Amino acid sequence: MANFQDLSVSSKEAIRVFLFDLDGTLVDNSRLEAEVACRVLGEDGVIMTPEKFLRSFPAANYKTEVFPGVEKKFDKTFSPEQQRAIENRIIDNILLSYEEMEKAGRAGALAMPGAGEMLQALKDAGYTLAIASGSYPRWIEASVRAAGLASFFEGHLYSAEDTRVGNPKPAPDLLLMSAQELGVPPKNIAYVGDAIKDMQAAGAANMLPIGFVDPHFDAEQKKATVAKFEEAGAEHIVMSLAEIPVMFAAQPILRTLSAPLNPAAFSSAKPS
Numbered sequence: 001m002a003n004f005q006d007l008s009v010s011s012k013e014a015i016r017v018f019l020f021d022l023d024g025t026l027v028d029n030s031r032l033e034a035e036v037a038c039r040v041l042g043e044d045g046v047i048m049t050p051e052k053f054l055r056s057f058p059a060a061n062y063k064t065e066v067f068p069g070v071e072k073k074f075d076k077t078f079s080p081e082q083q084r085a086i087e088n089r090i091i092d093n094i095l096l097s098y099e100e101m102e103k104a105g106r107a108g109a110l111a112m113p114g115a116g117e118m119l120q121a122l123k124d125a126g127y128t129l130a131i132a133s134g135s136y137p138r139w140i141e142a143s144v145r146a147a148g149l150a151s152f153f154e155g156h157l158y159s160a161e162d163t164r165v166g167n168p169k170p171a172p173d174l175l176l177m178s179a180q181e182l183g184v185p186p187k188n189i190a191y192v193g194d195a196i197k198d199m200q201a202a203g204a205a206n207m208l209p210i211g212f213v214d215p216h217f218d219a220e221q222k223k224a225t226v227a228k229f230e231e232a233g234a235e236h237i238v239m240s241l242a243e244i245p246v247m248f249a250a251q252p253i254l255r256t257l258s259a260p261l262n263p264a265a266f267s268s269a270k271p272s
Contacts, residue, residue, distance in 0.1 A: 015208060015248070017184050018122055019175065021193035022133035023060075025212050026119075026241075027143045028112045029094070033060055036093045040086060046074050062087045091139060098146035108148030113215060114241040119152040121245030130156035132178040132191070134168055137161060156182065170200035175207060192244070199232035210244070211237040 020026050034050035037060075041048070048056075056073075057066045067083050070076060078086065101109060108116070119129055129152050133140050137159045144150040144157065158178040159165075165173045179186045191202035192210045202209035211229035213222050222239070229237050238244055 015127070015188060015190045017128045017130060017182055017189040018244075019130045019132050019178055019182075019189050019191045019207070021191075021195065021198050022131050022135060022140055022143060024112075024194040024214060025192060025198075026112055026115050026131070026149060027110050027147045028216075029110050029143065030054060030060070032097060032110070033090070033094060036097065037066070037090050040090045040093060041070065044076075044078075044082075044086065046070050046076065062090075091136070095138065095142050098142045101146055107146060109146075110143070111147040111149060112241060115147065115149060118241040118244050119149060122248070123152060125245070125248075128156070128182065128184070129153055130158065130178060130182060132158045132160075132174050134160040134174070169195075170197040170204065172201050172205035175201055175205040179205070179207075190248075196228050196232045199229055199234045203233040208236070209234045212241065213237065213239050215240055 190208040211234035
């Protein structure tokens, strides 16, 4: 990892980079994924509606959520090899759907409402834009293309599948690796995400955590999400992506650090 020991000299730090989570933050693909997952799981005897899939597995994490839940609810057991095969079939089918959308001229249909306008405003204001996601590289690349957002990132797409990332979010490893690749100290980076683990990872990395509340949530879900974001250390919470340039594009964001950066925080990611 890069050595950031000499970069914690100021109590106020200007944000230079906006780093984003992908699924559920910039790309609104939860419904498509639920439909594809239900179709693939149905081939293995697991029958459920996309609505039930979304309610039962809101994070859509197959290893920790989907397969344990399916095994419990449907009294089925999947070996690790079967799990990988099913997940790969789901991914392949979703990527095929992305390709069909692009060919049909529907690039942009999967973008979260306001994503393109927000990214354009931040880019015009001089910020560097990047993505740090737990998804596979091919998923990230296909998703930003299908959402019509690829041009904003200039190749700054970082995946937790990188061998330098020792632990997934909420550990800070992915975000620290992204900061290293960008050549920017974490304290000068804002991380925008829709999950509790995103806020925890950003805080652990000494980045500015910005929580994005899913606009599809009902009032109670939004209220609960705000409370969880606050508990997880979010410094800003937005109900729509359009709020971010309104809040931040006019001038550099200055954040007050409660304490100097701890160089030891950077040791959790694997060295390059």
